Amino acid sequence: MSIAPDTAAVGEEVKAKDDYFTFVEGVGNIPRDIYKYVKSDPAGDLPRYSVHIVIQHFLVATTFLVLAATGLALHFADVFWAPYVIALFGGADTARFIHRIAAYIMILTSVYHLVTITAGSVQKILKNEFDYKRTQIPTPKDLFDLIHDVKYFLGIEPFRPKMEKFSYKQKLHYLAIIWGTIVLSVAGMALLFPGIVAKIFPEVIFKLHSQPATNGGFPALFQDLARLMHADEAVMALIVLAFWHLANVHIVPGRFPFQWTFLTGRITREHQIEEHFLEYINNLKEIPEERDYMKQVLRENEFETSILRESTEEGSVEESTAEKEGD
Amino acid sequence: MDRSRDLNSLKIIGTISIFLVLVLALLSISSYAEAADKDNCLMCHKYQFLGRIDENGKRINYHVSESIYNHTVHRNISCRECHTYIKKIPHDPVEEEVNCANLCHIKTPFSQERFSHERIIEIYKQSAHAPGPGDSALLEKSKPNCKFCHLNPMYTRVSEERIDYHESLSRCLNCHQEKGVTQAYIHMTHRLRKKTSRSPQEIVELCAKCHQDVELMKKLNVSKRGQTAVETYKQSIHGKSVILGSEVAADCISCHASNALHDIYKKDDRRSTVEKKNLRKTCSQCHARTNSWFVQVAVHPSTERDENPIVFFANLSLKFALYGTVFSLVGLMLLETFGRKKDGIKFLLRNGTSWRGKPKQKEKKKK
Numbered sequence: 195m196s197i198a199p200d201t202a203a204v205g206e207e208v209k210a211k212d213d214y215f216t217f218v219e220g221v222g223n224i225p226r227d228i229y230k231y232v233k234s235d236p237a238g239d240l241p242r243y244s245v246h247i248v249i250q251h252f253l254v255a256t257t258f259l260v261l262a263a264t265g266l267a268l269h270f271a272d273v274f275w276a277p278y279v280i281a282l283f284g285g286a287d288t289a290r291f292i293h294r295i296a297a298y299i300m301i302l303t304s305v306y307h308l309v310t311i312t313a314g315s316v317q318k319i320l321k322n323e324f325d326y327k328r329t330q331i332p333t334p335k336d337l338f339d340l341i342h343d344v345k346y347f348l349g350i351e352p353f354r355p356k357m358e359k360f361s362y363k364q365k366l367h368y369l370a371i372i373w374g375t376i377v378l379s380v381a382g383m384a385l386l387f388p389g390i391v392a393k394i395f396p397e398v399i400f401k402l403h404s405q406p407a408t409n410g411g412f413p414a415l416f417q418d419l420a421r422l423m424h425a426d427e428a429v430m431a432l433i434v435l436a437f438w439h440l441a442n443v444h445i446v447p448g449r450f451p452f453q454w455t456f457l458t459g460r461i462t463r464e465h466q467i468e469e470h471f472l473e474y475i476n477n478l479k480e481i482p483e484e485r486d487y488m489k490q491v492l493r494e495n496e497f498e499t500s501i502l503r504e505s506t507e508e509g510s511v512e513e514s515t516a517e518k519e520g521d
Numbered sequence: 522m523d524r525s526r527d528l529n530s531l532k533i534i535g536t537i538s539i540f541l542v543l544v545l546a547l548l549s550i551s552s553y554a555e556a557a558d559k560d561n562c563l564m565c566h567k568y569q570f571l572g573r574i575d576e577n578g579k580r581i582n583y584h585v586s587e588s589i590y591n592h593t594v595h596r597n598i599s600c601r602e603c604h605t606y607i608k609k610i611p612h613d614p615v616e617e618e619v620n621c622a623n624l625c626h627i628k629t630p631f632s633q634e635r636f637s638h639e640r641i642i643e644i645y646k647q648s649a650h651a652p653g654p655g656d657s658a659l660l661e662k663s664k665p666n667c668k669f670c671h672l673n674p675m676y677t678r679v680s681e682e683r684i685d686y687h688e689s690l691s692r693c694l695n696c697h698q699e700k701g702v703t704q705a706y707i708h709m710t711h712r713l714r715k716k717t718s719r720s721p722q723e724i725v726e727l728c729a730k731c732h733q734d735v736e737l738m739k740k741l742n743v744s745k746r747g748q749t750a751v752e753t754y755k756q757s758i759h760g761k762s763v764i765l766g767s768e769v770a771a772d773c774i775s776c777h778a779s780n781a782l783h784d785i786y787k788k789d790d791r792r793s794t795v796e797k798k799n800l801r802k803t804c805s806q807c808h809a810r811t812n813s814w815f816v817q818v819a820v821h822p823s824t825e826r827d828e829n830p831i832v833f834f835a836n837l838s839l840k841f842a843l844y845g846t847v848f849s850l851v852g853l854m855l856l857e858t859f860g861r862k863k864d865g866i867k868f869l870l871r872n873g874t875s876w877r878g879k880p881k882q883k884e885k886k887k888k
Contacts, residue, residue: 253548269760270763271755271760272755276765280766286770287767287770290762343857344853344856346860349860363853385652385758389811389815393812394532413818414817414818414819415831417819418824419835422824430842430843430847437847438850438854442857444856446858446861447581448856
């Protein structure tokens with residue numbers, strides 16, 4: 195059987211380009227499209243999320259579904275399905291109560307998340323292992339990655355950008371979630387405790403606000419805005435999650451039909467190399483077993499391994515040799 | 522020995538159960554309202570098809586259902602105490618209407634005075650709903666009288682629910698006089714436990730009967746906010762909760778009337794519960810933490826441009842943000858799906874998918 199056309203399309207001129215191979219100490223030159231030759235376990239091969247993140251994702255996803263179901267039915271009270279959904283939650287008053295409880299759990303989860311990432315970062319800084327590139331902090335590279343990726347989708351670039359642990363999409367989504375959680379929490383609190391929220395605004399803002407008191411002044415305006423933003427932000431979150439997040443994670447080519455990362459906290463090797471190439475290089479540096487495996491793959495597929503001390507021409511690899519090479 | 526004991530206990534159980542059945546049967550016989558029909562009006566009015574077709578071709582049914590009437594609050598009041606104009610039987614065609622301010626022959630237990638709805642009618646007469654001297658003919662015609670809201674089937678007893686007795690006591694005092702009733706009430710259970718005997722949904726429906734009619738409201742020179750009152754209420758969290766069946770969310774009466782229920786005034790009236798100075802007290806019925814800031818929050822929120830321009834433009838920009846975000850993100854996703862066709866499904870089919878755990882290297886190896 196001949197080489198698959200998509201592999202053949204990677205012509206010599208592409209391979210000759212500087213960034214086709216990435217040299218890793220002790221492994222060799224890693225070609226950009228090596229993900230087409232590796233073996234992947236659907237449950238995930240490489241570590242990505244800690245157990246805390248998995249728990250947090252589970253809590254946030256569950257509470258979000260409850261919040262969306264009760265909140266949508268309460269907000270769109272006059273549409274035909276609203277009474278059925280509300281009946282499912284035991285009436286309007288109970289649904290409002292459940293909405294609040296779910297909101298509290300979600301806010302607590304957010305606090306849990308902040309504690310986790312802060313503690314983790316501090317730990318890494320103390321060990322001198324902290325690398326901002328492996329965090330969610332946005333960098334200018336993300337913008338170039340987006341442009342590069344669009345070019346790839348349009349067929350101009352031969353490969354997808356080499357991305358860090360979190361790609362531009364993930365960083366965007368993460369920032370959106372932070373913003374959304376803050377807006378929804380503040381607006382929700384304003385709706386839940388109108389008296390307190392009306393009072394905490396300093397008198398100055400009230401006086402600065404030029405609008406005459408016919409519309410109720412600043413507290414009333416804030417309440418109006420809170421009503422708008424709570425609903426708008428929630429609908430936006432729901433649509434983005436339903437049509438973007440789910441599609442990106444489980445449906446787009448390469449990810450279909452399902453990813454188990456949200457439960458196992460591990461990512462498949464193929465996915466890691468394709469979308470988080472630089473993170474895979476980090477993995478190679480950190481995990482000896484992965485180095486051995488990659489060397490084996492390179493050798494089996496007759497990629498250039500001259501950088502190694504001994505290159506075996508045999509198809510199969512003895513584990514003893516692999517171990518030596520790893521050293 | 523055991524068997525005779527069993528037999529004995531069976532006998533006792535049998536006797537007790539027969540006794541219980543008898544007691545229950547006695548209890549379940551509803552008290553027959555003899556007093557209500559001492560003039561024997563039901564002799565004719567018990568017939569279900571008693572009626573006539575009037576000059577305009579309208580069908581009128583004069584049937585009085587005894588089973589319904591005996592369960593209403595008026596069950597102990599004889600027909601002629603309200604229908605006073607009937608002097609003889611068979612009676613002449615009825616021209617007059619009943620007057621709810623009549624004195625009944627029912628005496629209140631402590632004051633021993635004849636009962637009347639006069640006190641509440643006095644409150645109603647001062648409210649915004651009573652015909653006033655400066656009213657146009659249309660306005661006078663449009664204003665609701667007693668029977669407009671209090672339809673006869675509504676005179677049924679309400680279910681008991683325990684709330685603070687001061688609340689319901691103030692309702693008693695709408696009609697009863699204070700002396701005696703107060704002491705008596707504390708030692709009694711009573712049925713007027715809620716502010717209104719109707720559910721919030723029924724109250725909203727009742728008020729909306731007229732106030733939703735924007736054309737009528739325009740003709741009656743109601744203010745712009747008044748015209749959209751029902752619509753804006755339904756956009757508020759109170760309205761949405763009530764539509765979905767909430768029992769605790771505020772309905773129209775909760776805010777617009779005190780416990781006298783009929784004292785609905787225009788919002789500029791000093792006596793009105795929604796007048797600026799009274800708002801705090803009104804809101805604090807439910808919202809414990811009310812303050813001068815809280816009462817400024819819009820209960821009838823409007824996003825109309827000319828009423829609330831800031832909110833209108835905020836709404837508009839939020840909509841833009843929503844659709845902009847959604848369409849750009851979904852657009853990017855679709856572009857990705859299109860762009861990855863080249864290494865998408867075909868790639869998976871040709872090389873096997875990571876799902877099956879197959880290595881994807883075989884083809885190249887064979888070469």
